[in-house]
Amino acid sequence: MSDSVRLALKGVRKAYDASTVLDLTDCGDVVFRRGEIHALAGENGAGKSTLVKVVCGLVPPTKGTMELDGRPYSPASLADARAAGVEIVLQEPGLVPGLTVADNLFLGRERLYSRFRLLNGRRRDELARNALQRVGAVIPTGMRAGDLDLESQKFVELARALAFQPRVLVVDEMSASLTRQGVERMSRVLREVAAEGTTILFISHYLEETFDLCQRVTVLKDGRHVRTLATTELDESQLQTLMVGRSLVSELYHDEARVPTAAGAAVLSISGLSAGKAVRDFNLEVRGGEIVGLGGLVGCGSEDVTYAVFGVGNVSGGRMALSGEPYRPGSSRQAIDSGVGFVSGDREANDLLLQATIQDNIALPTLPMRSRWGVTSRRGDAVEAGKVILQLSIACRGPTDYPANLSGGNRQKVVLGKWMLRRPRLLVLQNPTRGVDVGAKSLIYRTLRELAGMGTAILLISDELNELRGMSDRIVIMRRGAIAGEFDGSTNPSEEDLVACMV
Incomplete structure (x- = not known):
């Protein structure tokens, strides 16, 4: 991981009508470094999704600016963000169910396998197989995306994001749709990608993944920046306290043997x-x-x-x-x-x-x-x-x-x-x-x-x-x-x- 800054958010604020949902105006620059996996942590509604949407051009900031590799960065759309080298794997399904896997991988980027406006299906399928191989997915490229299970769909989305060698990759709750084996595969791929210099913004409600994968974590609460720390500087209980203002360990799981409820008929x-x-x-x-x-x-x-x-x-x-x-x-x-x-x-x-x-x-x-x-x-x-x-x-x-x-x-x-x-x-x-x-x-x-x-x-x-x-x-x-x-x-x-x- 390099100490050089890949992405910087400078005084960014986002409001809808009179409601402010993200306010980073009083915390200095929020920065993400080259080659690091950086977690965004916070309760639902803390501002993580809004921050991601601003970075990916899905919504414009109300105030503030961004820089990508030291240059002004202000995407007006997801297409703008992708053109600048910013890709995203969303929590929600991101494929067109009626299209094939290959068509989904290169939707909007057909120029990669076309010449004189003629599409080369063989070239498309070759590119698709290479993209899927990158994430360890064995999926027929001609299969309809809607016929895939949820885990396979998420790996197709990850393959699509990585096919264009992004400078910044946002991974939003991907692991929520994966099996244990799928999480291990995702983790392996993300580590490889980060080692190649890509900056990864990682969101997961499974805190063990934050500590296993990420070098640093930025905590948001009520739309505001709480702390940015190295993951070696705290444990899960301390992170929970930063996120919600109290430790939840005893509330979540029983530390001692569970006393069964007096069951009825x-x-x-x-x-x-x-x-x-x-x-x-x-x-x-x-x-x-x-x-x-x-x-x-x-x-x-x-x-x-x-x-x-x-x-x-x-x-x-x-x-x-x-x-x-x-x-x-x-x-x-x-x-x-x-x-x-x-x-x-x-x-x-x-x-x-x-x-x-x-x-x-x-x-x-x-x-x-x-x-x-x-x-x-x-x-x-x-x-x-x-x-x-x-x-x-x-x-x-x-x-x-x-x-x-x-x-x-x-x-x-x-x-x-x-x-x-x-x-x-x-x-x-x-x-x-x-x-x-x-x-x-x-x-x-x-x-x-x-x-x-x-x-x-x-x-x-x-x-x-x-x-x-x-x-x-x-x-x-x-x-x-x-x-x-x-x-x-x-x-x-x-x-x-x-x-x-x-x-």
Whole structure:
């Protein structure tokens, strides 16, 4: 890593109407060096995304200037930023689903494989294969991007960004969409790229990645600069304190053996379930007030179990019961009507209507209960949404704001809020804290414990071993569609214990 400055933000400020969302006017220059991986840390809404948007030309600064390699830099668009050597991998999906992988890689840059306005498909595919090889991705270049899994899509986006040897690369929450193996591959690629001199701005809510990958970290809070430090100068607890003003270690996970909740009668009973491609003869029981963690490697079958429970999976055998009554939902609507809530692993695709208001999103699961002759009270919807907004500290402009305007953590709070209003008998969650900051994570955990305390049975899938250990009354590990191990939370199993069952 060189000490020379690659990118400098000088007194940058961004405001929308009368609301300031980023203000770096009183902290001196914020600088990013050549060849370093530099983390941006802060709670959702701290200003990280706004800073990135300013750097990448997606929004103009209200005040201040930027320099790139010592020269004035003021991109008016993402195309301007790319032309200057600044690339980005966004948290949101960034590919055109109907186009092939090769076409997505060079969209807008067709001149690279054209001559006299004639496109050379063979040359395009050769360039695409080289770009994918750079990130270790084995993907057919002629495959539709929409047919790829989420991890493969993110590596295509990374390949696209690196194909043009950027001076600055912004990586925004890429790891939230990756498996453990994918995170290792991403880390290896980013280290190689930084060693070649590229400056990387890295955003991740997984703090261990910040310390593993990054040389320095800039902390933002409420749109303002808090500190810029070498990652060797602090630990995770100290970084959390800088981000939220207090240490969250004890709030997030239990330092000592978890005392199981006094569970009630069985809410969900599964016997001999066969579902999806992997699950065969699966048995599980979740009791009222109990949080059961379901873990395993990708493809272990845990998602197939949750889809079956919510009525959107392919069930080929076995029986389920809900509070002792036979249960075989043919759709998500039937599951909801039976008192089952579901938080998927992809909130933008499955859990939210981004262009509907927050109050409309929160009201969706309870519409049949509250409507009369097909009509609901808009005022009542707003009142109920307002209660959820206050209870979950959702940073928004009010019930009529839109999820599309919110940060990832606040979007997830909206998703959780609609089920709080419904008070389901059973709540099924897939990685509910993926891509959210430690403050939002703490609030989500507290909310889940409160729901369990009121008698809701909770089935929690998580890729985070600490989350399984810290939140679960009971942990069930799946491998190849079957149960490979089960742990009572009071025994405080180690990460090694859980991994040993997974592999």
